[in-house]
Amino acid sequence: MNRLSIIKYIHSVHYVGTDSKLDWAHEKARIRRMLRDPNGNIWNDSLLLRIYNDCQREIAQKTGFLEDIQAVRVPPYFDCSYLMDWEYVYLPSSELANFQALYYHGPSNYVLTARWEALVLNSATVDGEHSGYVATHPWEHFIALQPGEVIRLRLPAGFHRARLVAWDEEPIDLLTRKQITSEDASWLSRMGDPQGWWRPDELNNEFCLYPQASSATWDDTVTEYDEPVYCYTDDFEYTGAYISGTGRMFTRNYADDDVNYLWDWEYDHLDTGYASGNDEVTMRCMRLFEMETVSGDTKVGMLLFTDDDTTDRQTGTVIDSTDYLFNKDTGISLDTITAADNALFIFEKNPTDLSGGTDESDFPPYLRKYIEYATLERAYAVDNDGQIASLRDYWAMRKTVGLKAIKLFMGLRKTDRNYRMTTKGTPGFRTRREPRLPDAYPAVYR
Amino acid sequence: MNDLERHVIELIGEDPDSPDVFVDTAAGMTQIRESLNDAIEEICMVTGSMKRTYIVPLEASQMFYRLAFSQDEFGWVTDAFYHATKRRLEQTDLVRLNAWDPRWMQLNGSPQSYLPIGFNVIGFVPKPAAAEILELTCVTIPGRYSSDADRIKLRDEFKWAAVHFAVGEYYASRGDAQQAMYHHNVYLDRLGIQQIYPLDQGEIRQFRTNKEYWPRPTG
Numbered sequence: 277m278n279r280l281s282i283i284k285y286i287h288s289v290h291y292v293g294t295d296s297k298l299d300w301a302h303e304k305a306r307i308r309r310m311l312r313d314p315n316g317n318i319w320n321d322s323l324l325l326r327i328y329n330d331c332q333r334e335i336a337q338k339t340g341f342l343e344d345i346q347a348v349r350v351p352p353y354f355d356c357s358y359l360m361d362w363e364y365v366y367l368p369s370s371e372l373a374n375f376q377a378l379y380y381h382g383p384s385n386y387v388l389t390a391r392w393e394a395l396v397l398n399s400a401t402v403d404g405e406h407s408g409y410v411a412t413h414p415w416e417h418f419i420a421l422q423p424g425e426v427i428r429l430r431l432p433a434g435f436h437r438a439r440l441v442a443w444d445e446e447p448i449d450l451l452t453r454k455q456i457t458s459e460d461a462s463w464l465s466r467m468g469d470p471q472g473w474w475r476p477d478e479l480n481n482e483f484c485l486y487p488q489a490s491s492a493t494w495d496d497t498v499t500e501y502d503e504p505v506y507c508y509t510d511d512f513e514y515t516g517a518y519i520s521g522t523g524r525m526f527t528r529n530y531a532d533d534d535v536n537y538l539w540d541w542e543y544d545h546l547d548t549g550y551a552s553g554n555d556e557v558t559m560r561c562m563r564l565f566e567m568e569t570v571s572g573d574t575k576v577g578m579l580l581f582t583d584d585d586t587t588d589r590q591t592g593t594v595i596d597s598t599d600y601l602f603n604k605d606t607g608i609s610l611d612t613i614t615a616a617d618n619a620l621f622i623f624e625k626n627p628t629d630l631s632g633g634t635d636e637s638d639f640p641p642y643l644r645k646y647i648e649y650a651t652l653e654r655a656y657a658v659d660n661d662g663q664i665a666s667l668r669d670y671w672a673m674r675k676t677v678g679l680k681a682i683k684l685f686m687g688l689r690k691t692d693r694n695y696r697m698t699t700k701g702t703p704g705f706r707t708r709r710e711p712r713l714p715d716a717y718p719a720v721y722r
Numbered sequence: 723m724n725d726l727e728r729h730v731i732e733l734i735g736e737d738p739d740s741p742d743v744f745v746d747t748a749a750g751m752t753q754i755r756e757s758l759n760d761a762i763e764e765i766c767m768v769t770g771s772m773k774r775t776y777i778v779p780l781e782a783s784q785m786f787y788r789l790a791f792s793q794d795e796f797g798w799v800t801d802a803f804y805h806a807t808k809r810r811l812e813q814t815d816l817v818r819l820n821a822w823d824p825r826w827m828q829l830n831g832s833p834q835s836y837l838p839i840g841f842n843v844i845g846f847v848p849k850p851a852a853a854e855i856l857e858l859t860c861v862t863i864p865g866r867y868s869s870d871a872d873r874i875k876l877r878d879e880f881k882w883a884a885v886h887f888a889v890g891e892y893y894a895s896r897g898d899a900q901q902a903m904y905h906h907n908v909y910l911d912r913l914g915i916q917q918i919y920p921l922d923q924g925e926i927r928q929f930r931t932n933k934e935y936w937p938r939p940t941g
Binding site: 445667 | 753756760763764767768770786795797798799800801802812813814815816820824825827828838839840841842843845861863866891894895896897899900902903906910
């Protein structure tokens with residue numbers, strides 16, 4: 277095979293349309309193109325994936341680029357509870373929110389429900405006491421019983437470092453257990469508006485509030501549909517009782533041929549279709565916002581919604597979908613995050629590891645190439661038949677330039693910020709063209 | 723095949739009118755288009771040369787918004803204007819807000835500043851009391867072009883830089899690190915042209931004197 281043929285061969289194998297999304301399959305193809313190993317003869321897929329996951333974490337930690345904001349629900353929801361350490365590997369997924377309940381007693385390898393049980397293990401007379409209740413799921417502590425243990429809450433997925441933590445829209449401080457226990461003997465049963473937060477350890481993605489929250493509300497819990505409304509295409513789906521509950525047919529039926537159609541122009545192509553200008557003006561629509569512009573009696577969309585659907589439990593982000601905006605004109609879609617009666621985290625984030633296929637990095641698409649450069653650097657450094665020092669150094673240079681570009685980009689995002697050096701107490705800028713109150717007047721925004 | 727692609731093909735020794743490898747099809751041009759798209763993204767990211775104006779519909783009592791553009795990618799905000807009060811919003815940050823008023827998240831009213839968080843979340847302080855319109859001027863990272871018919875959203879001064887970026891990547895895909903390094907250095911050199919033609923090129927810099935501009939009668 278001559279050189280040109282090799283190039284053609286690699287080129288043909290690596291075809292990925294530029295309009296396809298930048299998921300792992302696409303990125304892997306791009307990486308393999310640069311490795312000149314289209315079939316994975318030297319670097320196998322799992323190796324490249326592990327290197328990629330390592331590299332995206334490296335870039336995140338070196339730049340601090342990934343930030344996010346999430347409202348953490350209180351009372352918390354965990355997906356699974358378990359007792360013993362050995363159970364962890366048998367849980368459905370480590371990605372889920374797993375909660376180790378009760379007290380794991382290391383010396384005996386038992387799980388205790390109350391602290392006094394340790395006395396029994398020691399063959400001592402049972403004379404202990406355990407004030408308060410323990411729970412197998414933390415939400416049980418919020419049903420007006422006195423907690424007898426710290427209430428652990430879930431940190432947002434991918435949490436790396438906090439920039440701001442707030443309870444009910446007021447910032448709270450990071451504390452340590454030492455600070456709390458040295459100043460408050462009743463810290464475990466102290467309830468009230470949280471003034472601080474602390475982490476029991478850094479292995480589990482959990483945190484605690486101090487004092488423990490007493491004002492948690494249940495308003496934002498998931499409410500299942502009582503009566504789901506289904507969409508169906510053909511009448512038989514409904515009359516044949518294939519769905520239980522109510523439904524709406526989003527197509528129209530042309531009885532002569534017993535076919536269903538969606539648009540008016542389709543009707544024109546049916547047997548006895550009539551030309552444009554007909555009196556059938558009601559078009560079925562596929563998105564809710566289209567309904568606003570449709571005239572006629574029947575407005576039927578394909579998307580279903582419910583006023584009670586306020587929480588996205590997968591991400592932990594509280595989303596108020598009741599007021600969700602479908603904004604086709606501006607090209608901007610918004611989801612809104614509420615912090616009331618919840619813990620709000622603004623935090624630096626670790627990227628989620630990809631598992632393959634259609635997974636996408638947490639980095640925006642325009643930065644993913646730098647992860648690829650770092651992956652190529654590491655791949656060319658692996659001690660296998662593909663190790664080439666010159667290419668390793670070349671991709672290392674590309675990665676370094678990329679890191680500088682990301683840092684420059686992050687600096688440019690602050691270009692609209694007005695900085696000035698002041699001494700304490702200097703009045704701030706005033707940009708409002710309004711009558712001015714004295715500088716000492718309270719609650720003047722500067 | 724657009725001008726940039728044609729130039730890349732010429733620089734790597736192919737005949738653009740009768741190419742052997744990079745034929746003028748979506749499949750044939752994939753590698754070059756991806757490299758050019760990468761270059762365009764990087765150039766726009768570090769120069770901020772492309773801006774868009776977006777009208778954001780604010781919701782009452784909602785402080786934080788996650789922006790997702792259907793075309794292009796959000797870069798950063800260069801100007802935020804609140805039409806209800808005809809006021810420009812200042813950029814702010816968490817340190818400043820917490821020092822000013824720890825209860826800043828509870829304030830309702832007309833937004834006076836905006837708070838960028840991460841790469842796609844923005845907050846408005848105070849949170850809007852009513853549904854209103856806010857005009858954001860943003861630097862954007864252009865969406866990736868995929869066909870001859872798509873516009874190349876790149877400032878003219880930088881187009882040859884993008885070509886060298888793609889040529890460098892071609893040589894890297896061939897295993898020729900030396901040539902790849904050479905062309906990438908040319909790319910970085912050409913990208914430095916922004917220092918000669920900065921964004922404020924219309925500004926005429928001159929010395930200023932404290933002397934009066936015209937003689938005054940001394941009586």
